[in-house]
Every structure is written in structure tokens, then in C-alpha cells.
Amino acid sequence: MIGRTPPWILPLVGLIALVWIVPIVGLVVTSLRPISEVILGWWSLDEFTLTLDAWIVVWDKYPLAYAFWISCKIAIISTVIPMLLAPAAAYAFHFLKFRFRRLLLILIINAFVLPNQVVIIPLFRLWRDLGMIDNIWSVIIPFAGLSFAWAVFLVKNYLEDFPTELIEAAQIDACGPLARFFYIVLPNALTPIAAVGILQFMWTWNGLLLPVVFLRDELPLPALLARIQGVYDRNWDQVAVAAIITTIVPLIVFVVFQRFFTAGAQTRTGGKE
Amino acid sequence: MALAADIQGGPSGPPSDRPRTVGRRQLSDTQAAWLLLAPLLIFFGVSVVFPVIETIRLSFYDIRGLAPARFDGWGNYSTLFSDPNFLRSLRVTLVWAISATVFSVAIGWGLAMLCALDPRRTLVFRIMIFAAYGVSEAVSGFMWLGIYRPDYGLLNGILEGVGLSGLTQPWLGNPSTALGAVIVAYVWTQVGLPLMTCFASIQSIPKNLFEAAYIDGAKPASVMRHIIAPLSMPGVRVAIFINLLNSLKAFDLIFMLTGGGPVRSTETVGFFMYRESMLNFKLGYGAASTVILLIAVLVVSIPLILKRTADAR
Numbered sequence: 039m040i041g042r043t044p045p046w047i048l049p050l051v052g053l054i055a056l057v058w059i060v061p062i063v064g065l066v067v068t069s070l071r072p073i074s075e076v077i078l079g080w081w082s083l084d085e086f087t088l089t090l091d092a093w094i095v096v097w098d099k100y101p102l103a104y105a106f107w108i109s110c111k112i113a114i115i116s117t118v119i120p121m122l123l124a125p126a127a128a129y130a131f132h133f134l135k136f137r138f139r140r141l142l143l144i145l146i147i148n149a150f151v152l153p154n155q156v157v158i159i160p161l162f163r164l165w166r167d168l169g170m171i172d173n174i175w176s177v178i179i180p181f182a183g184l185s186f187a188w189a190v191f192l193v194k195n196y197l198e199d200f201p202t203e204l205i206e207a208a209q210i211d212a213c214g215p216l217a218r219f220f221y222i223v224l225p226n227a228l229t230p231i232a233a234v235g236i237l238q239f240m241w242t243w244n245g246l247l248l249p250v251v252f253l254r255d256e257l258p259l260p261a262l263l264a265r266i267q268g269v270y271d272r273n274w275d276q277v278a279v280a281a282i283i284t285t286i287v288p289l290i291v292f293v294v295f296q297r298f299f300t301a302g303a304q305t306r307t308g309g310k311e
Numbered sequence: 312m313a314l315a316a317d318i319q320g321g322p323s324g325p326p327s328d329r330p331r332t333v334g335r336r337q338l339s340d341t342q343a344a345w346l347l348l349a350p351l352l353i354f355f356g357v358s359v360v361f362p363v364i365e366t367i368r369l370s371f372y373d374i375r376g377l378a379p380a381r382f383d384g385w386g387n388y389s390t391l392f393s394d395p396n397f398l399r400s401l402r403v404t405l406v407w408a409i410s411a412t413v414f415s416v417a418i419g420w421g422l423a424m425l426c427a428l429d430p431r432r433t434l435v436f437r438i439m440i441f442a443a444y445g446v447s448e449a450v451s452g453f454m455w456l457g458i459y460r461p462d463y464g465l466l467n468g469i470l471e472g473v474g475l476s477g478l479t480q481p482w483l484g485n486p487s488t489a490l491g492a493v494i495v496a497y498v499w500t501q502v503g504l505p506l507m508t509c510f511a512s513i514q515s516i517p518k519n520l521f522e523a524a525y526i527d528g529a530k531p532a533s534v535m536r537h538i539i540a541p542l543s544m545p546g547v548r549v550a551i552f553i554n555l556l557n558s559l560k561a562f563d564l565i566f567m568l569t570g571g572g573p574v575r576s577t578e579t580v581g582f583f584m585y586r587e588s589m590l591n592f593k594l595g596y597g598a599a600s601t602v603i604l605l606i607a608v609l610v611v612s613i614p615l616i617l618k619r620t621a622d623a624r
Contacts, residue, residue: 047429062443065457130343130348148619152608155560281454
């Protein structure tokens with residue numbers, strides 16, 4: 039509470055927020071009304087019927103369930119990989135001494151600036167030569183690889199406040215470098231690891247560019263949505279259902295864990311939490 | 312799982328097995344470090360180091376589809392800078408990045424300052440606005456298609472409703488409005504982030520500053536101008552960088568809304584490279600445009616890179 043609050047603040051911000059979610063409301067309403075009404079505009083009130091028809095037929099119309107499964111596989115595997123490897127790397131960079139340590143660290147944490155576009159042409163050629171086009175690993179590998187820039191940074195930032203006494207005590211007890219990681223650091227670094235998992239899950243679930251380029255039939259939800267809205271232009275109610283299904287999982291994750299996203303965004307650019 | 316063998320000598324073994332001196336077989340720091348880093352380095356090599364080097368290499372080759380690559384020197388680059396489509400995509404990217412960043416950050420910052428005056432009761436509103444940032448861009452694209460549709464789109468519907476039917480038009484089909492329309496949709500998705508980072512900055516301003524100001528008789532407007540605005544700059548800076556970087560790479564929303572059209576009026580460099588390499592199969596040419604994009608992104612992020620490099624201990 040900063041001083042006295044002028045009375046117009048709440049209604050003004052509330053109005054803006056309401057306008058802000060109009061597109062989302064429109065999507066939900068579109069999915070619940072018959073196409074004959076939607077075609078006149080989802081907000082039209084000449085007739086108003088609510089129906090779950092689109093929600094029922096859409097599953098036979100488009101391979102939504104399959105795309106949901108593909109999305110789960112891609113997002114979960116591409117999330118677990120950095121959750122395992124980023125803490126290991128952050129530990130090595132922070133607590134161990136080895137040649138090229140600083141050089142490697144600088145390389146990795148600065149790779150966050152790279153746009154996804156940079157992997158497209160080289161990996162497209164590589165996957166084509168290896169016969170990996172339309173294999174979900176063609177997307178998972180770059181998703182994981184591109185995540186390390188911010189994931190290592192995020193975990194290493196956290197380790198900077200890690201009590202070195204714990205490490206030293208373990209060392210005196212003849213704990214080797216690997217055991218110090220698995221028994222001391224890893225169990226105490228679950229917060230940044232969870233943050234890495236949540237952020238990466240959202241970004242990989244929502245990713246469109248890499249699936250569009252590397253996948254043909256094994257399409258995750260956003261890529262499927264892009265395809266069907268181009269082909270079946272007229273079934274707005276059913277495409278709306280597909281759109282809701284595409285975004286419902288990440289949206290829930292997002293709203294529940296929203297504070298991680300502010301923190302994550304800042305580590306992506308180098309501000310410290 | 313090979314790691315398990317090395318750990319056995321550690322604290323998990325029975326106490327009697329644990330000699331005080333480091334006698335058991337134990338990895339040195341260096342060995343352990345490389346062991347822990349190796350899997351990450353493989354991923355990183357395949358999806359960062361190799362693509363960057365390869366993109367730069369391929370940008371000097373003439374590659375069309377499956378035909379063998381032919382070394383072409385600076386050919387791709389000189390073609391790029393005489394290609395009106397590429398020059399337009401540079402202009403579109405500039406307009407896109409600057410206006411998207413300015414509008415997102417200005418709106419987000421403004422909202423953050425308003426919300427900071429009553430943090431508790433505006434929580435729901437903040438989440439509502441932030442939620443747009445959590446919607447997949449593919450889905451946002453579909454929503455905004457519904458708003459911009461020439462027949463029964465929401466925007467034209469509103470314009471007709473308020474008696475401005477003269478202004479109705481195919482917003483995404485008209486080359487002079489398409490870019491603006493896509494930018495508005497993009498700003499809608501992005502505002503949540505500056506709102507949150509700026510809000511966090513304002514929240515971390517020490518409360519006694521406000522008390523002192525009010526005791527000295529400062530009005531809310533001058534508190535806003537002299538305390539809140541300058542002290543929320545860290546959040547604003549973060550937001551500007553994220554928005555600039557994201558908008559330079561933007562692809563998803565353009566892909567959903569216009570596919571770069573009409574007449575390539577919404578084609579950014581990030582989309583140009585997709586069209587040239589994946590739709591026109593000119594991989595070398597696409598690579599050259601990627602290199603330009605890469606240079607733009609690097610230039611924008613120089614301050615961040617310097618800071619990260621200096622902080623990397």
C-alpha cells in the first residue's frame with residue numbers, strides 16, 4: 039500500500055483487465071455455441087444456445103488426442119533433460135575447478151540470445167541425412183540444447199548463495215566430487231530445478247517453429263492447430279475447441295506458477311533475482 | 312548409472328568403510344566436472360555450436376533443394392541486400408521490434424504503477440492480463456483471427472455497432488493495416504511480462520521512502536514521478552531487453568495470422584529465413600538471412616552479454 043489509493047484506480051485497472059481477456063472469452067464462447075450462431079459473431083445475441091457439440095465431434099474430426107499425446111511426450115522429455123543436466127553443469131561450474139571452465143561457462147550462458155531460427159537450416163539438413171525428419175527427437179534435441187543457456191544460469195545463480203560450509207564438511211568426510219553433488223547440492227537445489235522444469239515445459243509445449251519445420255505427421259498441438267485453421271477455415275467452433283485444448287495445460291501451469299515466470303524471464307536476460 | 316559405482320565410496324557406505332584420508336578410488340575434480348558436463352555438452356554441441364558454425368558456413372554456399380552445394384562467396388549477401396523482399400523484411404522487423412517493445416513496455420509499466428497503488432485488490436486483474444502471456448502464441452493467433460475476420464470479425468462488428476462502418480476492412484488482408492494489426496495482437500500477448508517485472512521492481516522499493524515523501528507533504532503524482540518511476544527502472548530495463556529480443560525472433564504469431572502476407576507486408580527477417588529456406592528451398596540464401604538476424608540479435612544483446620561475461624566467476 040503506497041499512500042492513499044485514489045478511488046478510480048480499481049475500476050480503471052479492472053476495465054482494462056476485462057478488455058484484455060475479451061479474446062479468451064471469445065474463444066471459449068465460440069467453442070460452446072453452434073456454428074450457425076458463431077458465424078454471425080460469437081457475441082451476437084439474436085439467438086443464444088449453448089452446446090457441447092463441437093467438444094464431442096472435434097475428437098473424430100482432427101487427431102487431437104494423438105497431438106495431445108505427442109505434445110506431452112515432447113514437452114515432458116524436453117523438460118526432464120535440462121532438469122537433470124542443468125544442475126549437474128551448474129554444480130560443476132560453481133564448485134569444481136577444471137580447464138576451460140570459465141570459457142565454457144561464458145559460451146553456454148550467453149547462448150540464450152540465439153534465436154530458434156539459427157538451428158533450422160543445419161539441423162534440417164542433418165535430420166534429413168539421418169532420416170530423423172518427423173521423429174519427435176528432431177524437436178526434443180534442439181529444445182533441450184537451447185534451454186541450457188538460461189537453465190544453467192538460473193541454477194548457478196541459486197548456487198551462489200549455497201553455504202560452502204556444507205560442501206567443505208562433506209569434503210572432510212571424504213566425500214568425492216560426484217557424491218557431493220548427488221548428496222549435498224542436488225537435494226538442496228530443488229527450487230531452481232522446479233523453476234527450470236516449469237519454464238521449459240511451457241516453452242516447449244507452446245513451441246511452433248521447430249515442430250512446423252521438423253515434423254510432418256507427428257504434430258504437437260500448436261502445429262496441428264496451425265494446420266487445421268488453414269485447411270478447415272469454416273469450422274470455427276471446432277477449431278476453437280482445438281485451440282482451448284492446445285493451451286489449457288500450459289495456461290493452468292502458467293497461472294498456478296506465475297511467479298516463476300517473472301523470475302525466469304529475468305534470468306533469461308541476466309538480471310538477478 | 313555408471314556414476315553409482317563412484318558414489319559407493321562416498322557417505323552412503325557404512326561408516327566403518329569410510330577412511331579419514333582420501334584413500335578410496337575417487338574422481339578428481341576435473342574428471343567429475345567433465346563427467347557431469349559431458350551429456351550437456353553433447354546436446355549443446357548438436358543444437359547450438361554446430362548450427363551456428365554451419366549456418367555461417369552455408370551462408371557462403373548456393374544450395375537449392377537437394378542439389379549439391381556450390382561455393383558462392385559473398386554471393387548470397389550481395390543478393391540479399393539487393394532483394395527488395397529482404398530489405399522490406401528488415402524494415403518490417405525494425406518497425407515490429409521497436410513498436411512492439413515501446414507499446415508493451417509502456418502499457419505494462421503504466422499498469423504496474425497503477426496496480427502498485429493497490430497491490431492486494433488488483434491481484435486478480437494482474438493475473439488476467441498476465442494470463443494472455445501464458446496462452447500459446449498459436450492459440451493467440453487463432454483468437455485474433457476471429458477479431459480481424461472481414462466477415463463477422465469482432466473489430467468490424469464493433470465499428471459497425473458504433474456507426475463507423477466506413478472504417479471496416481479486411482484488417483489482415485490489407486497490406487497497409489496488416490502489420491499494425493499483427494503488432495496489436497503481439498502486444499496483447501506480451502504486456503503481461505513488463506507488467507510483472509515492473510510490478511516486482513516497484514514492490515521492492517523500500518516503504519520508508521514513501522512514508523518520508525508523504526511526511527514531507529509530497530502529492531501522489533510527485534511520488535509517482537520522483538520515486539516510483541525512477542526506482543522501477545530495473546524492471547523496465549529487463550522488460551525492454553526481453554521484448555526486444557523476443558520480437559526480433561518473432562515467428563509464431565505471424566505464421567498463424569498472415570503467413571508473412573499480404574504481399575509480404577508482415578514478413579520479418581525471422582520469417583523471411585523460414586520462407587526462403589523451408590518454402591523456397593534456398594537453404595544457403597536462408598542461412599545468409601539467418602546470419603543477419605543473428606548479428607542483429609547480438610548487437611541488441613551486447614550489454615547483456617558483457618554483464619553476464621563479467622559476472623561469470
